[in-house]
Amino acid sequence: MIMNKLQHNTVRVLSSVLSAAMISICTMWVAPASVQASQSQTQLAREIPIEVSIEGSIPEWSTTPFVLNGTTYVPLRETAQLLGATIRWNTANRASELNIHGDIILHRPGTAVFDVNGYKLQAPSVSLTRQGTTMVPLKSLADALKATVKYTTQPVKTIDISQDPVSMLTKETEDVDNYLKTQGYSGMVLVAKNGEVLLRKGYGYGDEYKLNRPDKETRIASLTKSFTAAAIMKLTEEGKLRLDDTLETYVPGFPGGKEITLHMLLSHTSGAPANFTRTKGMTLQQTVDELKKKNLDFKPGTDFKYSNGGYVLLAYIIEHTSGTSYGEYLNQSFISPLGMTHTGEATPTKNITKGYVESKGQWKLADYYVSQSGTGTLYSTVDDLLKWDNALNTEQLLSQESLEQMFTPYSSKNYGYGWMIKNLDGDKIVFHNGSGTGYSTGLSREPDGGITIILLGNHAGMDMLNLLDGVRDNVH
Template structure:
């Protein structure tokens, strides 16, 4: 064969390798990133796209061209040739990635990618999973029924930010709030955002499940009141009617447990796998801090006893009763009692100068075991304006202040003139939460944080004030 014919054949074979190699997972560092993309189906939110460079597979990891991806999600990219760093802006988020590194910084939060990005013939190729996470997008690389390589990108459809409350979002970003936040007025969502990390490699997105800590208590209180409306108990019943051996159980009423005026100390053992009955037995041996009904003392133990009462009266587990009576009727499909089998975001605790994942959060039924989402908690908020779960007359019992701390039944009343707000906060296991419901102007604020030690009462006060200012509320 003539030398020119050999050369032509070589060129044909090389062209085939360049196009087919990545599809077959045989990408090498000598392959040009600038390739014919006709053989690849690329869609963003169902709309066909044209990329200059196609995805490639190397050692089991799928890589996508960074600039093409950013353009497809309507972002902008600035390249610093000296530092080999790309700065990407998408919406209100800023992403920074240095070529060849194994991380992406998103709004000052470092996301570990696990593998390094690669530069191929001048094109920066990044691993698909980390960049999808950083962009809050879903990117799927696969093949069509005909075997054609496909890339499907779905941009963030969960986050929401109304222009009226951008100042509140800016504040939460400024203080680097970690977790999920929702603000609604008259039930209409104005802000639904995730901030910080859900785990060491994943950003918080506002549809994720998380532990709500002591916000769980509102479900316990509502369950007791539901049984009361059915005539199965009375909040003035002594705890001795349902549980024997509690100190001064003949004088301690369900009302006192609900209103945190029982005198029981708060703490109890939190060994994983400890049954509700075992925790109740522990509480039987506690020493009261004061005579029942004479003062206020926040007590997790009291709400554990209430959970046990729910089980004794209903004949169901606490988890099943809450699910059947509240969660299912309201369509709260992403809520329930937590277990290791339910995937929630991680809580974080401080270790030196770093935040590290906290051990699994162990609580006990009634006090802090519920997981939920901001959207499900908004459903709970809306239900409390109706008679769907409890009558309005009964719900008002939850808001009444029964001590000088203005604690009702799992809600704290805050009044400022004619402005009436009910609130609760929670903490534990690397989580810090707060739920505020302004009953006068129907503004709901839900903050489900996942860093330990945050002062959620002060934070909620600030967010309430900024929201009122943004919405021009009196």
């Protein structure tokens, strides 16, 4: 068909218009991220209403929650208040300020960031304004508030949000909360008085860019030694070993083994080598064989030197005497009877709070923390360790005689069996700290009841002994 010049130009114009339209449609379809770049573009996409409930009940929303490009949006103010937070406008930061459990959460409308005590949470998309209401991504708001989100699809897709079920801050521990924040503490905390919880809270990041929750399982590092010591005392009560047994009985040919007693290993007065190779998959037997080739640090019984190697030897003796693995003996004797369902020996595949190390002024995810049985292999939670603390105030696990032996100092360093001991204003306090790749931990308790402090930090290098004292000083 032959077209004149006018027809040809008309077709060219129509073709250009249609091509531009198709490009626009395709851009919206294949690149939804670009659609979210501004609110005017977002409005081109379809907003689908969705049923969102709080604690199982559907509020009378002023602006109905909706789904847009796969993200569910809810009214910021209403949702925050229904989940227990107070909210106000922070003029200085030009942001909404939420307060809950001592946390200050800032969100500037039109952005995709929630700032929780200085820690940034990145939302999948920016907040929007609908009918004068700030609508924010539901999951990101829930994460900032440490709330629980549950999804159902039957009979229709619904979402339910519940208040943070585990965090707790009381008036007696408000100063503790402020103290820990000013110290830049990261990890889980529990403070109790006579067994009653006064503070239970998470600080900082756990998994990368996800906030720590106080119920999260994490490595406890050398707090493990209190379990090792208790296991030796349990086996003593069962008549399977004696504290004056020599190491030669269990590890023939160990240097100084005929002089080293179990008492010395427990109290770090044996002179046993402190260090050993930390390689993934290294067995307890291989570590003992390595220690056996090393020289003693001093003549047994004449000095004190903190020795991880000594507690490796104790773990080996526990296995030799009980006929089962170290972890299984702890489970049978302590962990299972106390209902410590979130405690056990860590493995590289176990999903626990990530540890962080400092690198060039920045906190970076740490490599896997390799330890050995008896020294720092356990993971736990603050609540499980409170069960452990409570049990050590009774004879549920060990006799009073055994407990007194554990909490008696045997050197100038005031170390007992798996615990350090000090007197403060006439009160006896037993405590221990721990450290490992990416972790710093501490536990302080009073054997007759009183204040218990559990700090399970996931930043390496924190001064746990000072932090334990600082927390105690701020409890009212």
